[in-house]
Amino acid sequence: MAGCYAQRVFGSALRMTPRVVLVVLLVLLVSLASATGAEPVPQSQPQPQPSFAFYYGNDPPVELLSAYDAAVIEPESGFNPLAHALPHTTWFAYASVGEVLPSRSYYAALPKSWLVGHNEAWASRVVDQSQPGWPAFFVEHVIDPLWDRGYRGFFLDTLDSYQLAAKTDAQRAQQQAGLVAVIRAIKARHPDAKLIFNRGFEILPQVHDLAYAVAFESLFRGWDASAYRYVEVKDADRDWLLGQVRTIREQYGLPVVSIDYCAPADRACALETAAKIRALGIVPFVTDGQLQTMGIGAIEPQLRRILVVQDPQPRTDLNTTDGVRYVATPLNYLGYTIDYHDVRQPLPQGELRDRYAGIVIWLNDQVPRVGEYRAWLARQIESGMHVAIFTSFGTEMDGQFAQKLGLQTVAGKPANGTLAVESSDPQLMGFEMVPRPDPGNYVGVRVGPGSRSLLRLHSGSFTIDAAALTPWGGYVMRPFAVFELSNVDQARWVVQPMAFLRAALRLPTDAPVPDTTTENGRRLLMSHIDGDGFASRVEFRDSGGNATPQSPEYSGDPLYRMLRDIGVPTTVSLIEGEVSDEGPYRAFAPHLRAIGKNIFGLQNVEVATHTFTHPLQWMWVTGLGDAPSKEATTEGGGVANYHGLSIPIPGYQFSIDREIAGSIKFIDTQVAPPGKSVRVVLWSGDCQVPEPVLKAAYEAGVMNLNGGDTLITKSNPSWTAIAPIGVRKGRYYQVFAPNQNEELYTDLWRGPFYGFRRVLETFEMTDKPIRFKPIDVYYHMFSGTKYASMKALREVLHAVLAQPVTPVFVSDYSRNVLDWLDTSVTRDGRFWVVRNGGQLRTVRLPAGKVPDMTTASGVVGYLPGPGGTYVHLAGSEARFAVLDASAAPHVPYVAQANGRIEHFSRTGNGFAFDLRARVAPQFWLANVGACRVTQHALSAKDSLHVDVTCGS
Incomplete structure (x- = not known):
């Protein structure tokens, strides 16, 4: 198509095709010196040096480490780089x-004759480097396994x-060789491995070309492992190191990193030491002597994790706890991920800041080991950590404990059994x-x-503060956090x-929120x-069907026609036991598999598994929770058998591997068409999946979804009915469905069968005034059996497709969530860096704030929306300053698009990008009144390339 100016886009000059839609709108939217006086080390490379982080503890904080160019991990921490x-x-x-x-x-495979000494400080053995077999042994036994695990660099x-x-x-020369x-x-x-040498100055002349850094x-501050103490570095030692640095910079041009050590609680020491190192032109990283805490380097990413301490009921899943049901949603919206800790277990030790x-802290009862808990809480407050306490302090409030919290105990009790509100903060209460x-029910x-x-x-004279903000944080006592309407x-x-x-x-209120x-x-x-x-028969005559008494239709038949006609991207799952010849429907299982093949063959359908036998209570069947009642209700309103499984398979004993990997293999080989395979496991039953079950999904290489129970409606208009994004269980993350399915809108299929229409209330109330959730039209195969449910489903789909949306598959969303966990946000002067x-x-961004598009990189555009300004990122890294919207420069940018933007590039007089959508692509541009916009379709379906040229 020949280009046309933006002001002509609604005229005949712009040709429209059924699969490529271009819409262009003119949117006018609104260095420190060293303590020793040492001179900076000359740098041969003008470009910025890479940043480095070192973390040898368990559970490396990826949301912080991802801000660095190089992150060194202790591989025995269990960290998985591939994830x-x-x-x-x-x-x-x-x-x-x-x-x-x-x-x-x-160690066991290492010939002991190759060991020639001890390092008593670290309880290690010194290896004879001159042994001819040592290089091959080291590569085979140390490097190769780490490479296979996903590491692409070695410290x-x-x-x-x-x-x-x-x-x-002579001996030293042999060792160096x-x-x-x-x-x-x-x-x-x-050959592609990046290598960081820790010292090794003597061998650099021979291998400097193989080094990354x-x-x-210990340039300023060291760690004496034998004495277990932090020490100041002597001037002579520092001068010698700086001489080595000059040689490395001048002769080899390599980045140089100094790893210094301060006590983990001494943040002032870490900041001062990092500044001294940086002033000398050396890349700093200051951490504790064991490298067990997240230190301070050339950058300092924003903290994005919250610790929630709670007292859940024993042998219950994390999903049902108050920390997940209530605390997580507001924290997730603010951009924070959460680690949960049971107060009955030993409390986290060491530096947590x-x-x-x-x-x-959300506690419903008094804690065990009260003394340990009180001392722990006092240590956190003394360290400068801020704490928010809900419902209960977890212990009787005596004078000593109250004094530690800056509170005063109040003797007595309410007069005449009455208690009234004297004052209430109108912004925070009610x-x-x-x-x-x-x-x-009060705390004095x-x-x-x-x-x-x-x-x-x-x-009377009895006066208490049931909620307050304090120098250490704040508290809200029961029943003024969440009030239960039990009736x-x-x-x-x-x-x-x-x-x-x-x-x-x-x-912080100004940081960008992923x-x-x-x-x-x-x-x-x-x-x-x-x-x-899926094995249920259709109870109505569908005008598009071919049902006869001899050849009835099943739920998948009308759903297939609806998915084909409407075209919305949909992730469809099957229960293997329901369509398998091993299951109870073996007489017509081949026919069910044929229907499944038709559905999976649609381009707008993604393949998923709903497990082998559809377990109902995952904690029970895995042996981690208590047995449910014998009359436990299934998802479809039936009654569970004594195995806790919906689909009885003769002789089957529950197996996590059979439920997940086994069902994936069956669907891939028996139902899915060639070239398509299972991408997602949709959790079944109560969706309260413990860590071993999540692990099975991750090891199978599929995304996961379901659980959470978001069901806010006009008859339940509370944020307590909005579930969080998901929940971390050990090393794995369960991604919750953005909202609930049709069962709870149809009273577990007891009626009304058109009740799923009310999900539109949920979509509206999770969008305005705050966009908590994307839209998820989530339902069961049962919906295909009744006229009313199918009619409601079509109404819902047409209603959401008429809104400004970007259609995606569930796997796309799940990957977004996992990437949300890993996203780092760092301030660099007046700029923010997101990775x-x-x-x-x-x-x-906060409402009224926008990115400065004149200096931004990795930013496609932005759009004001519910709760703030949504900034569109071009890829995996963005850097931008923030302005008031009223000061935004008149620069062209992408205001909206209904797909993923790829290969975005900005030139001196415009920009270009590819748009790949799950439906017919659309985009809207801002500030392009003097620009020429051209586009052409790409070879991939529903994709196009766009060029925007402004000025002469």
């Missing part, structure tokens, strides 16, 4: 060349340890219902100086949870079908 593939972060594995710990897996430590055993120049041979062997086997330890932006004091405390009462209650099985927030958490935890609801300004739309009821794996493409 966190990040384009801008190389995962380096720690690998000791000169020494070996007896605990290492390869080669203990390169100087040979000096503990080599006493003569052996080290060179090891390094060359690594690069010979893995050189590191050393390195990874947590705050602590939330959010969904007014406070209702209970004279039998009052705030002291420096605190602010949010809810003061009185009864209708609902709840209401009394406190405004988001505002309270922000204020109590001192959370957002899973939106892409390129449009709300995400997905749809998925749980396989329940991730390139799946999540949106961050949200």
